Amino acid sequence: MLNQIKGLHHVTSMAANAQTNNQFFTSALGLRRVKKTVNFDSPDVYHLYYGDETGAPGTIMTYFPFPKMAQGRPGTGEVGTTVFSIPEGSIGFWSDHLAKLNATGLKTEETFGEKRLNFAGPDGDGFAFVEVKDDNRLPWTHGGIGDDHAIRGFHSVAMRLRDDGATSELLKFMGYEVQEERDGVKRLTIPGGNGAHLIDLETMPNISRALPGAGSVHHVAFAVENREKQLEVRKALMDTGYQVTPVIDRDYFWAIYFRTPGGVLFEIATNEPGFNRDEDTAHLGEALKLPTQHEHLRSLIEQHLEPLEA
């Protein structure tokens, strides 16, 4: 069993409109945009990163806004819900706040003994808030949401699977332990994790496979401290029979990817070097940053991308 993984690093999803996406995460949810860059493979498409002040691993929600992309169809083989941690007693605030902004899918419930508010993102993205006592991660409070309510980072992701067996075994190999099973949902945890270290597996044997589109999660990334630990994980996964990509430099972290038995795309990402690699922490996310190989296209890219407010 591996011990290098500490929880989630980031979740990457797709959206249909960059400006709507930017507004929702910065203004409605109060996260900080920590990087404005482009997709490595399609430099005409933004890659937007939202998180805490520094974009700490376990807080980073990232998006590829493909203009006018059709919405995805929810199903199995995907992350169905991305869950954020909020302070105890703040559900009422969020429920009112999101209702005022005409958010859809609002539903309060209690699961695993936790108070939870489900809601949908601009493209029908499956989100929830869960109240967590004593989450000591520092929130970003300059986005208009105060310390009493602000998002602390991820709490978990929930994956929808036709069968959770092989994915559950894989997660255990990656260092997760089964914590509890309730109402057909298996919860796994990493002892001593980074705060974003819970995974829920929902088994839906009769639901067909998701069709990805706007509002769908593209992949989920797990955090390791550095490149050395990443290589240890890569070797262990390959020795177990997984097809893992070579290490890819993503400018703000190094990444490896592999498809899991349940259909979800996993990434293992390093905590180094971080988002202040090419801009000061005080100005993260303000300027358009381009991967070196696309820098010569800057003027074309700048003309093509729709400007984002703030």
Ligand code: ZN
């Ligand atoms: Zn990623």
